[in-house]
Amino acid sequence: LSLSRDSSRPVTTVVVSHDTSFLDKVCTHVINVKQRKPEPRIDAKFCVAGVRWKYSEWALKTYKGNITDFVRRCPEAKSYLSLTNDKQRFVLPEPGMLEGVKSKGKKLLKMHNVTYTYPGNQTPTLFNVSIEVSLLSRVAVIGPNGAGKSTMIKALVGELPVAGKSIVWKHPNVRISYVAQHAFHHVEQHLDITPTQYLLWRFAGGEDREALNYRSEEVSGEKKKYWLNEAGVLCKCTNAKEEAKAVNPELILGRKKSKSKANSGDEKYEYSVKWHGFSSESNMWVPREILLEMGHLRLIQREDERQAAAHGLVSRPLTQPQVEEHLAGFGLDSNLASHTRLGILSGGQKVKVVLGAAMWLSPHILILDEPTNYLDRDSLGALAAGLKEFGGGVIVISHNREFCYAVCDERWLMDAGRLTREGQLSKADVALEGKTIADEYTDEFGNVHKIKKQNHTEKERLM
Known part of the structure; x- marks a missing residue:
């Protein structure tokens, strides 16, 4: 040009x-x-x-x-010429406390030696990628189209299955909001309702309905089968006769900490499972590793998300006034929020709705894939300032160099599936003091619910 x-x-x-x-x-x-x-x-x-x-x-x-x-x-x-928030301000809610996390530098997401190849391809899209994310993270993911940026992030948050010696770990209660590159896909099925109605629909029932559509595909490869022996103990199938009695989970009813810990020192979890075709008397606690072997990653993710969402609701009810106040923090007044259909909003206004929805559960980690699309300069300045003040971790995938350098102090450079890290890779840790983990939340009807603690009696452990 x-x-x-x-x-x-x-x-x-x-x-x-x-x-x-x-x-x-x-x-x-x-x-x-x-x-x-x-x-x-x-x-x-x-x-x-x-x-x-x-x-x-x-x-x-x-x-x-x-x-x-x-x-x-x-x-x-x-x-x-410069990104400022003189004319507009975005207010991002604080993420709140996490069990066992006493400082902002503690890693909440980890990915180690991940190599990923899409089905049908011969060449991997990712080669031995290792990254970590904490509340202090301000990361810009940079690279040409097709370099593997979005694939790396999808693997990190669990949208893509990884196998072999690759390791992907996240804190079990961490709340992650991922705004995909084509942000409008979050709202394109709801153009006849208002932004407020969209949030009321999306988070009704205490979980993020949009998140249900972006869980990982079940892990490919051979799935191991288990059966209940005469004593009601879960055993791995070793022959055709036992495989004929193989069981499958119908529901996951809860989650608790396991007595043992992983080799890395991280907590291990067990899940209360109701078996398909069995009465509730056969319900039992099953280690996460066994459920993964059986190929039930989606059920695990749903329970993890449900518990994380319960902590994120804190004491804010899902009501129209609360949603309007929340969206006002992203530049949408009550008229736009509650009296204007999504289909009428401009591209920039729709992006603000998507950003507001992504922050409703007060996530600990916010991932934005090309967030600068459709936003004007004043909105970009407001978003940049809001992200810098945000108390959680931020990952930005963008070709907008100015925005990335305004927000991020660390850069992940992707080139043909290989990662190079530069910038401020080590940061002074910050203690989290003077905060407590909420023990209750209020639903959309004003009812107060207690958040279950992770303590269990010996009788419960044997169920």
Whole structure:
């Protein structure tokens, strides 16, 4: 496009973009578009009522030069050269405490030596990738299209199954919000309802309905079968006769800590399972590892998400006033939130709805894949400032260098599936003090529910 600046090649190019550095390189003129202020007018028919207001048409004015020249002539447009939150502010809720996490530097997500190949492909998309994420993380994931950025993040949060010697671990109660690259897919099925109605639907029942659509596929490969012997003990099948009696989980009813710990020192968990075709008297606690061997990752993830969501609800009820107040923190007033259908909102306003929904459960880790799409400069500045003040970890996948450097102090560079880390890789730890883990939450009907503790009697352990 820079060829269009050459007078010997008369080509007219119209570019609509919020990328200042790009515009500075290719533009010779700037068309500033803004709405005129409301003007008073007297309507003869309603003169008794006095003054009425109307909004005039949009005003367009052309300036010669690039963006830098334009801002020099119009200082009020300084947000085009630097990301500021002077005109707009985003307020991201604090993530709250996690059991066993006493400092912000404690790792909440870990991925070690992960190599991943998509089914049908011969060449891996990821090669021996190892990363860690904490509440202190401010990470920009950078690389060309097809380098494996989104694949790495999907593997990290559990959307892609990993096998072999690869290790992916997360704190069992960590709340993760993942806003995918094409953010509109979160709301495109709900264009006939308002943003408030969307959040009320999405989080009804104490879990994130959108998250249910983005769980990992079941782990590929051979699944091991188990059966209940005459004494009611769960055993691995060793022959065809036992395989004919193999059992499958119908429901997972709860979760508790196991007495033993993993080799890494992390907590291990067991799940209360009701078997398909058996009465509740046969319910038992089954180690996570056995359920994974049986191929029931989705059931495990659903219970993990349910418990994490219960902690995230804290004492905030899922009601219209609370949702409106929450969305106001993302630049959507009550009129847009409760009286405007999603299908009518602009692209930038829909992104704000998606961001607001992603933060409803007060996540500990926020992952944004190309969050700058559709947001104007003022909104970008507000988002950048909000992310810097946010008390949880942040991972940003973006081609917008300016936004990444404004938010992140660590960079993960992806190139053909291989990862290089640079920036501030070690940070001074910060203790979490003066906070307690909530022991109750209020549902959408105003009912107060106690959050179950992880203590169990010996009788419960034997169930």
